[in-house]
Amino acid sequence: MNSHQDGSVAQPDSLVNADRPKSLRVDAQRNRARILDAAHAVFAAEGLSVRIEEIARHAGVGIGTVYRNFPTKELLFEAVIHRYQQKLVEEAESLLDFDDPGEAFFQYISRVIEEGAANKALTAAVSGTEIDMKAVATGISDQLLDVLSKLLECAQQSGSVRADIGAEQVKALIVGTLLAMEQSAGQADRSVVIVSVICDGLRARPD
Incomplete structure (x- = not known):
């Protein structure tokens, strides 16, 4: 081990550079x-x-740098979708303890539709016109359907949502609505009406 002229001990290169890999990982x-x-x-x-x-x-x-992380545009898009779906799962889970289960359900459905309608890539993904969504984040999609089922069940038990519909059907409604709203691009008022109609159709009706 070498010493500096001032008497301090010089550190081996291995110690001097010990934090460099960690720094590189953080940067990456x-x-x-x-x-x-x-x-x-x-x-x-x-x-x-x-x-x-x-x-x-x-x-x-x-x-x-982009290609080192995502060798193809499809892989990059899959990562974006996966992260977005994870966000939707977390948002849905945060609403499970909402005081009004019906309000929580309709708030969530409205948010998903409105955000999806404003996102050209998500609409293209839903329609399957530009990428095969079967290959995208199937695990997180299952989680999303599961938490949607829980939101729906709570809303149905509270009497806010009709009892004759399941989570798969709600998902199909969301997909169909996004595709319909794509045809109404730039017509914000019509988008609001479409969301309102979907939610009204899901509400429970008095006997």
């Missing part, structure tokens, strides 16, 4: 998050036809 995680944030925004605004270069520019990273 930060870059990945920036890429996903940028991709979500750009896909939402422009759809799946957007170029990777545009996503890299919005993320503030080089295109090589």
Whole structure:
């Protein structure tokens, strides 16, 4: 072990650089998050036809950094969808203890539809016109359906939602509504009406 002229002990290179891998990992995680944030925004605004270069520019990273994390645009989109679905699961779970189960259910349905309608990439994914969604995050999709089932069951038990509909049917309604709203792009008033009609159709009716 060497000593400096001032008497201090010089640290081996292995110790000096010990924190470097950790720092690199932190930087890599930060870059990945920036890429996903940028991709979500750009896909939402422009759809799946957007170029990777545009996503890299919005993320503030080089295109090589994007490809190191996501070798293809399809893999990047799958990661964006997976993270978005995880967000939907967490939001639904946070509503399970809501004081008014019916209000929680309709609030969630409205939010999913309104957010999805404003996102070109999600609508394209739902329609299957640009990417095969069967390959995208099947595990998290199951979680999403499960928590939607719980929200629906609570709302039905409270008497707020009709009893003759299941979670799969609610999911189909959401998908169909998003596709219908794609045809009404730029007509915000019509979108609000469509969401209102869907929710009214799900409400329980007095005997």
